Amino acid sequence: MTNLWEKESKNVDAHFIDLFADIRNSKSIDEWNRQLQSSWKHRFVLAVFDAVKNNDTANFFRNEGNLYFKQKSWIEAMELYSKSLSFAEPGTVNRSFSYASRASCFFQMKNYDKCLIDIELAVQSNYPEQMMPVLMKRKEDCVRLMKQHTADTPFDPKLSFIASEKFPCMADAIEIQQNKEFGRHIVARCDIDVGQTILVEENFVSTFSSFDRINCYECMQTMKNFLPCNTCVDVMFCSVECEQRSVIHQKCCETNFNRMPLNVQYIGKSILIALCAFNGAKELMDFTENVLSKRTTRLPEAANDAKSKYAFFLSLQSAAKETLDIVTVYKVFTAILDIPFVKGEFHTEERRRFLMHLIGEHFLIISNNSYGGSLSSASTVGTTALVMSFFNHACAPNVFNSSAFNKEICITMRPIKKGEQLFVKYLCGERTTRERQAILLTQWGFLCKCDKCIPKCSQADRMKMKADPNFKQLYPAFSINLQHANYTVLASKCVQFLRTYGHLPWSEEMDVALKTYTKCLLEPFPFS
Incomplete structure (x- = not known):
């Protein structure tokens, strides 16, 4: 597909071409179109349920959790109790049962602070008076044991230097540069010692599988005192603050979006993030066309608010246009137009044509900058960061990088002199030099010349x-x-x-x- 961003004619008011003209009557999208007309089921592990609040479904999950609890499989039981909570009908006693059951898991795992939170949530959810003495006894035991037990320190990495003003996720000890040999890359502005945290970046877009593990929809943390959405059964939040921050969920709650294939959610979510950064589709369209016209000639100027982050995202190097999977683009296009908010913004043919091409652009950007599998695979989960995407590869890097929930963290592993480039490792596992070279050349298009390869x-x-x-x-x-x-x-x-x-x-x-x-x-x- 080489006609991305091409218009039907040279007229000033011409529309972008219809990317789907050749597949609209294709069998490749027939099944998808049929699925769009039906209600998508909620999946958890191997089970399938109607995506509505239902106390019978909540009881099913709680009973399943009880089976794991008897086996002392605390984490599995806790996940099922949280899932029970997401299905429990608001204002019913079932919610209190789910909170109380989950509190028992936290107690067994010695997470006494979380146990106390769930006990309080159970009380607030009208836990039955006749069962209250047992719950209060557990609360007393928690308070007593907390005095004897050292709580785990929350994982909360911080930069080792003052944050960059324009790119707050990265230390001011590093900067983005560009040249013909290395393209856009990261360089030290001063000498940097071993063990210094130089990047703590929240991903621009990420998705995860919620079929067997519950994450906060906003920050992706796990094993928390999850709170259910009062309206849908698809997402949970680790705090009221995360729920209030989640503009994306506010736009797509009660739609099928969060039950669609993961690759569709991944790309679709990036479009929703972009749309929510602007005052409507027209402003997004004008902004996007302006940024794309300049992206090959300039570095990103900042990443300190929603619009500058989106400009940064659009500046990332795309995969070759020939790799565009037009069927996946069609699925994302129809999926997000199923969201009333999006449908209302892209209500004209001109805007919908633009949306087709924007999704294609996002597909190519994410394909080239994602930590995850192929975007053509329905089960693909992944993350796309911004500054993190500018680190070049070395098989023996001077920077360690890893993900934690919705963040990318980089820590120096070797002493780095002022002016030296910082490298991370793109490949996992042990491979021979020949194997590494072949993968890097095929997937990223370069022949590695680091000091491990030579x-x-x-x-x-x-x-x-x-x-x-x-x-x-x-x-x-x-x-x-x-x-x-x-x-x-x-x-x-x-x-x-x-x-x-x-x-x-x-x-x-x-x-x-x-x-x-x-x-x-x-x-x-x-x-x-």
Whole structure:
């Protein structure tokens, strides 16, 4: 598909071409069109339910949770109790039962603070008076045990430097640059030590599978005191604040959107984010056409409000137009027009033609900048960040990166001098040099020339590293299961070693230190 953003003629008032002209009568979209006319079911694991508040469905999930609770599978039981809560009819006692049951899971997991919150929510939801003594006894036990138990520290990474004024998610110790050799990339503005957090970025758009794990719809946190939407059964929130912030859900609540295939939600959500940043479709159209006309000649100016973030998103490098999957674009187009808010904004043929092309543009941008699978796959989940997309790859990077809920975090792993480029690793797992080169060339279109692909470390430097006292402690830790290791002490040894030798080219000894330090950095991450 090479005619993206082409118009029907050269007339000033010409519409963009109809991208779907060749598939409107195709069998490839017949089943989709039929599905759009029906009510999409709510899926959870292997079960399918009508997407309406229903106490019988709520009781089903609570009973399933009870079975897991008896098996001491606390997390699975908790997930089912939360799902029961999402189906419980507002104002009925079923909600209180779900809160009380979930409180029992938190109690068993020694999350006493969360247990107390759910107990209070059960009371507020009119928990039966005759059952209250048992609930109050659990509350007393929580208060008593909290005094004896050290609560887990919430995972809340912070930048190690003052935040950039124009790009608040990144430290002012780094900046975005552009040149012919590396394109847009990240460079150090000053010397940066090992172990410094230089990026904590909320993803521009992300989606997740809610079929077997519940996340906050807004911030994607897990294992929280989830609150149900009072209207639909599709989403839950970790707090009232997240529910109030979720403009996207306010626009698509009570629609089929959050029950559609995940790839459709992923791309569709990016369109909803864009539309909500502006005062209507016309302003979005004017803004988009202006940004796209300049994106190859300038760097993003900022990412500190909704409009500047969208301009940044549009400036990201797109995949080749030939990779555009027009059937997926059609599915997203028809899916979001099923939302009354969107249908009202794109009510003319001119605007709908623009929307077709905008979805195509989003498809290509997300395809090239997403951490996830193919956008043509219905089960694809993923995230697309902004500044994170400008980090180039090295097989032996100087920056560690990982995701936590709806955020991307970057921490330096090697000492970085002022003016040096910062690199992350695009590939997971162990591969040979030939395998890495082939994947990078196929998926990202470049031949990696990092110091791991072309080793340059001298034998003398390798001998120094092997003789270092810190290395002698790192090597055994690298070779064994780190489950019972003292991560704080081990991380300190890694930092000392990498401060001394991290400037050297990659070697097997450096690899040991980098991989051990990566394990240490991952330890506090949720579900690491």
